[in-house]
Each structure stands twice: as C-alpha cells, then as structure tokens.
Amino acid sequence: MVKIEKAVPNQASIIAGLIMEAMNHDCCRYFAGPHHSLADFHAFMTKLVAREDTQYSYRNTLVAIDNGRVVGCCVSYDGKLLRELRKAFIEEALKTFNMDHSDMQDETQAGELYIDSLAVLADYRGQGIATLLLKSTCQKAKEMGLPAGLLVDKGNPKAEQLYRRLGFEYVNDTAWGSHPMRHLQKTMS
Incomplete structure (x- = not known):
C-alpha cells in the first residue's frame, strides 16, 4: 500500500x-548548459533537494512510499517565497555550471501554494499515485489558507485532464521557458 509522507534528506x-x-x-540540459551532462545536473539537483532553503528542498516535498521505496514526489511551496x-x-547554477539564470521569469506569485514538480516512477504510473500526492498537497494548501496552483504544459493534455478532474480550474494562459502553459488553480474550502 502506498503512503504519502513528508520527505527526508x-x-x-x-x-x-x-x-x-x-x-x-x-529543460535540465538547458539549465546545466552545453558542457555538462544529465548526471551533472542530477548531482546539482540532489544537493538542492538536501538543503533546507531551496524551492526543491525535501522540506517542500511530499513523497509516495511503497514498501520503503520512494515511487513519486510532489514539490510545493508558498508562491510568495519563490524568489x-x-x-x-x-x-549553485552559477558556481556549478557557470550559467546565470538570474533572469528566469517567475512561475508563481503570492497568494497560492505553488505545485512546482509532480512525478511518479514509470512503473508506478496509472495507479493513482499522482492523485494521492495532489490530494495531500491540496490538504497542505487548505491548512495554509491558500489555493493550490500549478502550470501545465499545453502539450500535455493528459496531465491537464488529471488536474481538472481533481478540481483545478483555468486561470490564464502563460509561458514558462518558452513553453506555452496554462495556469490552473484549485480553491480550498
């Protein structure tokens, strides 16, 4: 049985x-630059997840656990804290990759619990784990008194269908990293 828990370092x-x-x-290759591999980016991201002061921190992450194994995660944080x-x-990108990403546009803002990243291991997909992670994250938003918000790539209708099925509604069109996106939000009551 899959359980949803707070992540640990x-x-x-x-x-x-x-x-x-x-x-x-x-996207990972873009952030790492032309002289670094996906393995380099993985090491970079692992360092950020292990820290307490980053958007990708384990402190901002819920994990799906099956028999002691992490099989999925959902990273979310208060949008007002993004910058x-x-x-x-x-x-870290400047130090590790010599890449300056300081001009990156904001994907969220104050007034929502932003769902930054949601993923499930390939062999666990289609089992409702993403739904469990999203429901737990929406509970977190409710406890914070915020709606839950996210961006979904317009080229990913399957993901958008899942979000809409869980009560997320269209807010506006936007773009992030030159990808056309839809901003969706779920108001907690």
Whole structure:
C-alpha cells in the first residue's frame, strides 16, 4: 500500500531524479548548459533537494512510499517565497555550471501554494499515485489558507485532464521557458 509522507534528506537523490522527469530532460540540459551532462545536473539537483532553503528542498516535498521505496514526489511551496527560495538554484547554477539564470521569469506569485514538480516512477504510473500526492498537497494548501496552483504544459493534455478532474480550474494562459502553459488553480474550502 502506498503512503504519502513528508520527505527526508536521505531521499534527495531519488527526489532529484523525479524532479528531473517532471522538468523534462531538455529543460535540465538547458539549465546545466552545453558542457555538462544529465548526471551533472542530477548531482546539482540532489544537493538542492538536501538543503533546507531551496524551492526543491525535501522540506517542500511530499513523497509516495511503497514498501520503503520512494515511487513519486510532489514539490510545493508558498508562491510568495519563490524568489527567496530560488536564490540557491541561481547561485549553485552559477558556481556549478557557470550559467546565470538570474533572469528566469517567475512561475508563481503570492497568494497560492505553488505545485512546482509532480512525478511518479514509470512503473508506478496509472495507479493513482499522482492523485494521492495532489490530494495531500491540496490538504497542505487548505491548512495554509491558500489555493493550490500549478502550470501545465499545453502539450500535455493528459496531465491537464488529471488536474481538472481533481478540481483545478483555468486561470490564464502563460509561458514558462518558452513553453506555452496554462495556469490552473484549485480553491480550498
């Protein structure tokens, strides 16, 4: 039986890999630059997940556990903290990859619990684990008194269908990293 729990630091490597799946590997390559591999980016993300002061921190992550194994994760944080939490990503990318991402656009803002990354291991997909993670994250939003918000790639109608089925509604069209996106939100009552 799959359980949803708060992440812990020693899960950083598997969480980093799941976040990279959520980002997609082209995006990971972009952030790492032309002289670094996906393995380099994985090491970079593992470091960020293990920290307490980053948007990808284990402290902002719920994990799905099956027989002691992390099989999925959902990273979320208060949108008003994005710029503060993103500083570590920008500083580490400059130090590790010599890439300056300080001009990155904001994908969220104050007034929502932003769902940054959601991913489930390939052999566990289709079993309702993403739904469990999202429901737990929406409970977190409710406890914070915020709606839950996310961006979904317009080219990923299957994901959008899941979000809408769980009560997320269209807010507006946007773009992130040159990808056309839809901003969806679920109001908690």
